[in-house]
Amino acid sequence: MRILFMGTPDFAVASLEALIAAGHDICGVFTQPDRPVGRHQNQFQAPPVKECAQKYDIPVFQPTKLRDGTALEQIRQLVPELIVVAAYGRILPQDILDAPPMGCINVHSSLLPKYRGAAPINWAILNGDRETGVTIMHMAADLDSGDIIAQVRTPIGENETAFELTARLAQLGGTLLRETVEQIQSGTASRTVQNEEEVTLAPMLSKELSPMDFTKPAQALHNQVRGLFPWPAAITEVAGVRCKVFSSCAEAGTGRPGTVLEAGKQGILVACGQGALRILELQPDGKKAMPATAFLQGHPLTVGKAL
Numbered sequence: 001m002r003i004l005f006m007g008t009p010d011f012a013v014a015s016l017e018a019l020i021a022a023g024h025d026i027c028g029v030f031t032q033p034d035r036p037v038g039r040h041q042n043q044f045q046a047p048p049v050k051e052c053a054q055k056y057d058i059p060v061f062q063p064t065k066l067r068d069g070t071a072l073e074q075i076r077q078l079v080p081e082l083i084v085v086a087a088y089g090r091i092l093p094q095d096i097l098d099a100p101p102m103g104c105i106n107v108h109s110s111l112l113p114k115y116r117g118a119a120p121i122n123w124a125i126l127n128g129d130r131e132t133g134v135t136i137m138h139m140a141a142d143l144d145s146g147d148i149i150a151q152v153r154t155p156i157g158e159n160e161t162a163f164e165l166t167a168r169l170a171q172l173g174g175t176l177l178r179e180t181v182e183q184i185q186s187g188t189a190s191r192t193v194q195n196e197e198e199v200t201l202a203p204m205l206s207k208e209l210s211p212m213d214f215t216k217p218a219q220a221l222h223n224q225v226r227g228l229f230p231w232p233a234a235i236t237e238v239a240g241v242r243c244k245v246f247s248s249c250a251e252a253g254t255g256r257p258g259t260v261l262e263a264g265k266q267g268i269l270v271a272c273g274q275g276a277l278r279i280l281e282l283q284p285d286g287k288k289a290m291p292a293t294a295f296l297q298g299h300p301l302t303v304g305k306a307l
Contacts (some may be wrong), residue, residue, distance in 0.1 A: 001185050005058075006030040007049045012086035013200045015107050016052055018174035019181065027078045029053040032073070032089055033062045034131035067093050067279065068230040075099050079198040082184065085139065086173065094141055102184060104139040107173045107295070109166070110202065111135060111151055113194040116144035117202035122162045124202075126209075127225035128219065130148065131155055132165070134173040136180045138227040139189065147191040150180045159222075159249060174280070205232055212236040218250040218275035238282065238307055239299035240270065246289055247281035255304075263307075267292040270307050 002025045005016050008014050019026060031053075034044040046054075053060050059078075063071045072095050075083075080100045085092070086107040097104050110120035110230045112135040117123075124132045133153040140146035152172050156165060166184060183189035210232050212221055225234045233244035253276025261276055262269035268279040283289040301307070 001025065001181060002027050002079065002081045003100075004028050004030065004044050004075060004083045005049075005053075005077055005086075006083060006088040006090075006092075007086040008089050009087050010048045011109065011166055011173070012049050012088070012107075013052045013186045013265065014170040014174035015084065015086040015177050016049060018178045019165060020056055022068045022178045022181070024181065025252070026053075026056070026058050026161065027080055028059045028074075029063055029104040030063065030088065033064060034201040052078045066090055066096060072096055072099065082179065082181070083103075084181070084251055086177075091143070092139065097139055097141070105149065105180070105184070106139050106144070106146070108135045108137060108144055109169045111153065112144060112148060113196070113199040115200055115202040118204040121166050121204055122227045123164055123204070125156065125165065126223055129156060132169070134169055134176055136173075136176055138228055145194060147193055149183070149189050149191065150176055152176045152233050158228065161226045163230055207232045210235040212245065214270060214277070215273040218253075218272040221272060221277045222248050233283075236307065238279070238284075238295065239301055241299060242285045243282040243295075244289075245279055247279075247283050249278050249280065251276050251278055254306070258307050260301045260303050260305055260307055263296055263303060265293055268307070293303070 003019055004027055007016060008031050029049060031049045034046050037043050037045045049226045050060050075096060076099060082102040083100050083104040085104060111133045115123055131153055133151055135148055136150045138146040139150050140179055154172060212234050225245050228234050229246055235244055249266060253271055255261050255271030257271055257273050259271045261271055270277050279292050281289060281291055282295055
């Protein structure tokens with residue numbers, strides 16, 4: 001099948017590679033513009049999907065706008081039968097959705113209608129879900145609202161971070177996409193209307209989610225650490241130093257919330273509103289990430305005192 005692919009981050013690469021491996025004719029790739037990086041923002045980094053497309057000599061398009069007619073004309077010239085979208089990062093206008101004869105489908109990293117929006121993987125972990133998955137759906141004008149074609153489910157590991165889960169779901173999504181496109185091509189793909197009563201949202205992450213509140217249960221804080229890794233990260237002060245917390249585990253323990261219960265070779269155990277949180281890895285401002293034991297060598301803590 002002649003397919004136009006739209007995607008940007010690492011998550012989307014597995015889907016693009018799955019289509020290539022299946023022998024489909026990828027007529028072009030749409031991705032976000034290169035972004036400035038470096039201290040002076042004078043260097044540019046290509047999106048992972050662009051790098052993948054260039055490896056296979058696939059034409060790459062990086063429009064800054066989708067509603068001025070330029071992108072639509074490029075799509076018409078490419079003559080795709082189907083558009084596949086995976087974490088592109090832009091909402092497609094109706095004229096683009098209507099362009100390919102077999103429509104547009106999207107690879108979404110949640111079990112729709114749960115977690116429509118920009119950060120479904122993070123919010124599944126933040127909310128303590130034990131299961132998530134990938135949905136492939138027909139695209140509609142409203143955000144992530146189209147009919148479901150296929151889904152795959154997977155448990156969320158007790159200590160699995162958003163970074164780790166993203167990598168797993170990317171591979172699951174690629175496999176499911178390959179199967180789904182075959183069904184679309186053969187005319188056997190199903191359509192299931194989403195139940196609007198079950199819709200939940202997964203809005204964009206922000207640094208406002210970062211501060212840790214030790215009056216909360218330890219499990220909620222552990223979910224915060226996992227769900228916000230690697231960005232924007234859970235943040236707290238340790239020995240007066242602002243730190244990002246990258247790794248933790250929830251344990252039994254009692255004490256006034258925010259007080260140190262242990263500080264040694266096993267990390268830093270902090271009393272919470274319910275249970276205790278063991279901090280295993282952190283990153284002080286201006287420093288590299290390090291084990292909590294290494295941090296303690298220069299910043300000793302007193303058991304029974306506030307973190």
